[in-house]
Amino acid sequence: MLLIYGSNGYTGRLIVAEALANGLRPVLAGRSADALRAQAEPLGLEWRTADIGDAAALDAALDGVTVVLHCAGPFVHTWRAMSDACIRNHVHYLDITGEIGVFEALASRDAEAKAANIMLLPGAGFDVVPSDCLATHLARRLPHATKLSLGFLAIGGASRGTMLSVVEGLGMPGAVRRNGQIVAVPPAWHTRRIDFGDGKLRDATTIPWGDVSTAFHSTAIPDIEVYMSMRPSMRRVMIASRWFALLLRTATVRRYLAARIRREPAGPDDAARARGASLLWGEAVTADGHRVESRLCGASGYTLTAQTAVHLAAKALGGNAPVGFQTPSRAFGPDLILEIPGVRRTDVA
16 A cells, blocks of 8 residues: 655645556545545545654554655655654655755664665655666766766756755755765855757756765765756855855744745646656766766656656555665666656767
8 A cells, every 4th residue: 555645735746646647546644634635535545644743643644554655845854753654664665855864864774674674765756766867877887987977957847845945955055975975065066067968058056966865875986966957046046145054044034935935836837847857967987087978858857756756656565665775776776767758868978
């Protein structure tokens, strides 16, 4: 049995629709009985209420469940309680986080997960399935690589949940890997020109994306940077945040920004997602200068998240869930992403 926690959020609803389209009948779960009832009853699905902070309620919600797909973020506030519940109840855990701290914290629970005979696989969505698979593909092409650079261009807009997670990171430094260790760097630390395969060279800037954590677990490449193509105005804001970090971390500023975000639409509509795309690029380099480069193209980020999250949940439901902490490519190989309809991978050099 699959339980989707946070099913009535923007991305949760897309995941539920994708699950139904793939013949799954998930149990829907979250905090609000009214919202869950309104979502589940027209679909003929079972629903269960449980506050993320109520361990007993989570245990009851997980009764009879084989796999949890956790969609309620920001995950920095929710991963611990849900992973605790999954370990207690011997239930496989997947989520759609993109937060480095969450990846690293769940990686530290590898022994607990193995003892409970369960899989802990965070980042089952756009962050980090396609980029993690691209990283491992590059490592396969160049086994002695010592430096990995990944970049992405997301076309299609952002959801409220994504923007609320961005607010959580305001005023915090960037992050890269150096000699296998995650180290802090200034926001917008480095910018480079990247061809994502659409015929244009675009400026892309370092961000603390989840692959700074997961790509190392997947490839053991010691030096890792992740870049995002963004508007120049966004890059300027990131650079300015170096001097306003303390202000941006105050509760007053975060509450104000969160309130503004909650007044916006839940996320891109169907037409915007259909027009969108996810373009990814990666480069691996050896110590003596040998280099390989590959690209990946798929649906818009939220559509791709629904596709990959359901695909991974179905694997776990079918008994294909290697125990312990996993990344997508470590569990299922670098070609996992090519199992998703419409995804294309190209080796450039």
